[in-house]
Amino acid sequence: MLTDHVEVLRLAWRACRERYPFELTAGVILPDHLHCIVAIPVNDKHRLARLALLQDLFQHVVSGRPGGLWLDERPLREEAVVQR
Numbered sequence: 001m002l003t004d005h006v007e008v009l010r011l012a013w014r015a016c017r018e019r020y021p022f023e024l025t026a027g028v029i030l031p032d033h034l035h036c037i038v039a040i041p042v043n044d045k046h047r048l049a050r051l052a053l054l055q056d057l058f059q060h061v062v063s064g065r066p067g068g069l070w071l072d073e074r075p076l077r078e079e080a081v082v083q084r
Contacts, residue, residue: 003031005062012057020050 027036
């Protein structure tokens, strides 16, 4: 489903990033799921909202399809801080 609608996913991704800033470090889109590593602002309180918005935007455009996009957050390290 994701690879069939990759442009929709990209648009949802951009809209989500505009509302809840983050930086994409790495990502791969597979037919039924995606993996990504993102850097979020320190002390960010919108992790779940970010994932929910991405899922909602994608499903809203691709409604009527069987199944759905399930997003799950798995932090690598809570205390990680990227210094530039």
